[in-house]
Amino acid sequence: MNDALAHQFSNLPEILQQLPVGKFIVADNVFCATEHLITPFSGPQADEPAKSTHNFFVSQCRIQIECAFGRLCTKFQILRKPLRCTICNTTRLIFACCILHNWCINHSNQAVPLKRNEKELANIPPKEKQRDLSDANSVLKLHI
Secondary structure, eight states: OOHHHHHHHSSHHHHHHHSOTTOOEEOOTTSOOOSSEEOOOOGGGGGSHHHHHHHHHHHHHHHHHHHHHHHHHHHOGGGGSOOOSOHHHHHHHHHHHHHHHHHHHHTTTSOOOSOOOHHHHHHSOHHHHHHHHHHHHHHHHHHO
């Protein structure tokens, strides 16, 4: 699905209308610029110094966004292949990946073993086992 079609089926127009004055979303030339949607200038006007500078900064923002999404794709392998879900669920999936990514960053000083052997599991109090699962579930429920 291309960007324009994804935009058509998304709730982005409603989100744009709710943005406060001075807040923007950066997009590419596929979209029409609006009060809250910033796109690069194209054609002859892109050669004007002020508009060229604008395009440079829009490009820099988009590069940062693409790098961030690249990090997500590296961490969450499900994002490396075409997603087979609705646009609504795709949005939720990516949002959940962002939440989990941030949670991992915020808890990076806490070692979490990928697998625990039976001996380790036997030494973990039941409340702590439940807390580990409920923490992850509560983080997702707060944001989804």
